[in-house]
Amino acid sequence: MLEPTAPPRKAPLDTRHQVETPEGIDLPLRPAGLMVRAVAFAIDLGIRGLILGVLFIALAFLGKLGMGLGSLLLFAISWWYMVLFEVLRQGRSPGKQWLGLRVVHDDGTPIGWSASLLRNLLRVVDLLPFGYCLGAISCLQYPTFKRLGDIAAGTLVVYSERPLSRPQLPEAEPRRCPVALTLSEQRAVLGFAERQAELSPARVNELAALLAQPLHISAPKAVSELNGIARGLLGPTP
Amino acid sequence: MKQSLFETRHKAEWERFALALERLEHGKDTAQVSAFPKAYRRLCQHLALAQERGYSSFLIDSLQQQVLRGHQQLYRHRSRLGAQIISFILADFPRLVREEWRFVVVASLLFFGSLIGFAVLVYLFPQLIYNLIPAEQVREMQGMYDPVAGHLGRSAERAASEDWVMFGYYVMHNIGIAFQTFASGLLMGVGSGFFLLYNGMIIGAVAGHLSEIGFGQTFWSFVIGHGSFELTAIALAGAAGLKLGWALIAPGRLTRGEALRLAAQKSVLLVCGVMLFLLIAAFIEAYWSSKTSVAPLTKYTVGAALWLAVAVYLLLAGRTHHAPE
Numbered sequence: 262m263l264e265p266t267a268p269p270r271k272a273p274l275d276t277r278h279q280v281e282t283p284e285g286i287d288l289p290l291r292p293a294g295l296m297v298r299a300v301a302f303a304i305d306l307g308i309r310g311l312i313l314g315v316l317f318i319a320l321a322f323l324g325k326l327g328m329g330l331g332s333l334l335l336f337a338i339s340w341w342y343m344v345l346f347e348v349l350r351q352g353r354s355p356g357k358q359w360l361g362l363r364v365v366h367d368d369g370t371p372i373g374w375s376a377s378l379l380r381n382l383l384r385v386v387d388l389l390p391f392g393y394c395l396g397a398i399s400c401l402q403y404p405t406f407k408r409l410g411d412i413a414a415g416t417l418v419v420y421s422e423r424p425l426s427r428p429q430l431p432e433a434e435p436r437r438c439p440v441a442l443t444l445s446e447q448r449a450v451l452g453f454a455e456r457q458a459e460l461s462p463a464r465v466n467e468l469a470a471l472l473a474q475p476l477h478i479s480a481p482k483a484v485s486e487l488n489g490i491a492r493g494l495l496g497p498t499p
Numbered sequence: 500m501k502q503s504l505f506e507t508r509h510k511a512e513w514e515r516f517a518l519a520l521e522r523l524e525h526g527k528d529t530a531q532v533s534a535f536p537k538a539y540r541r542l543c544q545h546l547a548l549a550q551e552r553g554y555s556s557f558l559i560d561s562l563q564q565q566v567l568r569g570h571q572q573l574y575r576h577r578s579r580l581g582a583q584i585i586s587f588i589l590a591d592f593p594r595l596v597r598e599e600w601r602f603v604v605v606a607s608l609l610f611f612g613s614l615i616g617f618a619v620l621v622y623l624f625p626q627l628i629y630n631l632i633p634a635e636q637v638r639e640m641q642g643m644y645d646p647v648a649g650h651l652g653r654s655a656e657r658a659a660s661e662d663w664v665m666f667g668y669y670v671m672h673n674i675g676i677a678f679q680t681f682a683s684g685l686l687m688g689v690g691s692g693f694f695l696l697y698n699g700m701i702i703g704a705v706a707g708h709l710s711e712i713g714f715g716q717t718f719w720s721f722v723i724g725h726g727s728f729e730l731t732a733i734a735l736a737g738a739a740g741l742k743l744g745w746a747l748i749a750p751g752r753l754t755r756g757e758a759l760r761l762a763a764q765k766s767v768l769l770v771c772g773v774m775l776f777l778l779i780a781a782f783i784e785a786y787w788s789s790k791t792s793v794a795p796l797t798k799y800t801v802g803a804a805l806w807l808a809v810a811v812y813l814l815l816a817g818r819t820h821h822a823p824e
Contacts, residue, residue, distance in 0.1 A: 282574075284543035288567050329666060336671035340678070351524075351571075366576065369567070373576045379767040385682040386690075409685055412756055413743070413763035422564045428557055444553035451555035495555065496501025 278405050278417065280369040288369055291420040292405040293362050295397060298418055304356030309342055340381070347377045353421075361423065367415045376414040383410035428455040430495065433488035439477045447494055454491030502554045509545055516542055516565060523572045539569040590817030592772040595765065596735065597814070599742060606695055606737035610730070613699030614706070621707030628708040631700060640705055644714045644721070669781035673729060677736035677773050681766070684737075688744020695737040702730075720795040723802030724788045727809045728780035732773045739769035 277289040316334055320327035346354040352363035352372045364372045364380075387396030387408045396408035405417055431454060442450065450472075457465055469483035478486040516538050523535070546562040596603055621627050628637055676698065683690020709718040742762050750758035783805070788798075 282543070282566070282570055284540055286543045286546055286566055288563065288570060290567075329668070332668050332671045333666075336674065340674075365571075368574075369570055370574045370576060371571055375764065375767050376576075378771075379763055382678055382767070382770065383682050383685060383763075385679060386685040389683075389686075413685070413759050415760045415763075422567060425557060425561045425564065442553075444551075447553035448556060448559075451553075455555055455557050491555075494502065494553075496503035 276405070278419075280367075282369070290365070290369060290417060292407075293360075293418045293420055294406050295400045297360055297362065298400070298406070299393075299397075301354070301356035301360045301362055304359055305343070305354050306356075308355055309338055313338055343381045343384075344374075344377045347372050347381075348374055357418070361421050362418055363421050364416055364418050367417055372416055376416050380410035380414035380416050383413055386410070429458065430454050430491060431457055431488045433485050433492050435492040435495075435497070436486070436489040437493055438490045440475070450487060451491050451494055454488050457488070500552070502549075502552075502558060505549070505552075505554065506558065512538070512541070513545075513562075513565065516569070520565065520568050520572065524568070535569075536573060539566075539573055542566055542569060587768070587771070588775070592768070592775075593813050593816040595768055596738075596772070599738060599765070599769070602738040602741045602745070603735065606691070606741055607734045609692060609695040610699045610734045610737060613696045614703035614730075617700045617703030618707035618710075621704045622711045625708065625711050628704055631704045637708065640709070641712070641714065644709055644717045666781055666785035669784050670778065673732075673777045673781060674774055677732060677770070677777060680733060680736045681740040681743075681770050681773070684740020684743040684766075685747075686744070687747055688741045691737045691740030691744060694740075695734070698733060716795055720798040720802075721788050723799060724805055725780040725784035727802065727805040728776045728783065731809050731813070732776035732780065735769055735776070736773045739766040739773070742766050742769075 276292055276294075278292055280288045280290060282288060313335065317331055320331045320334075323330070343354055347364050350358075352365055357363060364377070366372060366376060384396075387393055387399070387410055389395050393408075396410075399412070400406050400408045403412070407417065411417065438450075453468060460468075465484055469487050470480055472478075472487060473480040473483040476486075476490075519535055519538065523532070542562065543566055546559070546566050549559050549562055617631070621631070632640075676694070680691055680694040680698070683694060706718065706722075709715060743759065743766055746758040746762035747755055753761070787793075787801070
């Protein structure tokens with residue numbers, strides 16, 4: 262009888278998309294949903310409209326030559342705006358940058374010319390029959406929120422990572438946990454201590470009370486006991 | 500090892516890595532770049548250790564972020580643009596067209612078949628044109644190719660600046676049509692098929708009509724030159740679209756999504772070739788086809804030579820294998 266060497270990984274409840282790197286590390290990417298992408302697109306659309314408006318007014322003074330240049334520009338901006346921004350600015354068009362999004366390949370690498378061209382050419386199909394209907398349907402039913410262009414090009418729109426600030430652990434006397442903790446339990450206790458500042462006192466007490474019995478700690482002092490265990494796990498701070 | 504000890508021990512290293520990342524992301528001084536892969540892999544090891552030892556979420560998340568950013572800097576899809584463009588034009592594009600000959604043949608049959616078919620039909624039954632194209636546009640078309648008016652295309656003998664206007668117009672209009680023909684292939688190939696038939700119908704009907712009313716000389720001498728590149732390009736764009744659609748209809752042993760992704764990688768190369776063809780076509784159309792000072796016979800000769808050149812290029816270029824550049 263073969264024993265599985267590792268327990269099968271359970272699919273996470275959230276929408277994270279795990280990418281395994283050649284180093285054997287799992288990188289979580291957070292795909293962006295329909296609404297935020299629609300807003301980013303609207304911003305880009307506005308910017309394009311503005312650029313074209315200004316340029317056409319400027320070119321109107323050039324007469325016929327201006328008209329020729331204008332139609333070239335219209336072509337360039339309507340088909341190449343997204344591609345150029347995505348490739349040259351690490352997957353961010355201005356609208357995406359504004360909302361903290363970026364485009365990457367499925368394997369997490371920065372987007373290149375062919376993938377970007379493909380996903381933006383196929384935008385025409387996503388637009389059908391009107392107002393991004395196909396794109397929206399595809400986006401809503403796909404686990405990583407891909408529109409048709411994304412599926413064909415193998416790309417993903419994800420949230421850019423924001424710098425984290427170090428959370429302040431609440432003061433408590435470090436102590437040893439009365440029962441042996443598994444890794445995930447250990448992380449849960451540390452998470453409880455790290456996130457305490459974001460929670461209301463009532464919620465903190467409620468969560469701690471849940472753990473009082475299994476951890477054999479006194480219920481009224483459960484919060485400070487848990488903080489003590491977290492401090493103990495973390496080790497002495499310098 | 501306790502987490503705080505782990506952190507204090509490696510803190511300096513992580514800070515150095517963060518600095519190197521910052522520099523790479525802004526494309527600044529990349530002198531220390533040779534040490535980067537090693538530092539990156541060490542960070543990966545730290546992350547794995549931190550996860551394995553159940554350290555706190557803050558530490559793991561911030562290490563993960565660093566690794567993600569490092570991954571973005573270290574791993575790229577290979578692209579050497581200059582050499583690739585040249586080898587694409589000289590060999591890869593015609594090779595790809597031959598490789599996908601099934602789609603190219605089907606698309607050409609649809610497009611040229613509908614073009615020739617409607618041209619003959621309209622020539623034989625002149626009334627038919629008014630069922631296909633609105634009368635107003637027919638009149639406009641007649642005005643453009645009227646041999647008495649002594650000018651060609653959309654405007655009178657033009658100044659250089661007007662050639663520019665038309666160049667811009669042709670590029671935009673034609674590449675727009677090509678993109679449309681390609682992208683609508685995603686609808687199981689139906690869209691591409693439709694646009695191929697439709698565009699063939701319009702062009703064919705106009706050609707048949709103008710020949711029938713005796714404007715043939717002005718019309719054919721105008722279109723034969725750039726037609727070689729332009730019509731071939733539309734057919735190829737359709738072929739690329741049909742390839743997309745076929746990947747959805749018959750994905751073989753792959754999932755539909757995967758088959759589509761693989762087909763799309765090739766199709767987009769075809770579309771790049773199409774854009775190149777259309778640029779050439781627009782150039783010829785704006786600067787050569789519209790010249791009225793050239794005798795029609797010269798135009799026919801040059802046009803035939805261009806058609807021959809396109810055929811020879813697509814059939815023969817890149818047959819010999821070079822060592823990789």
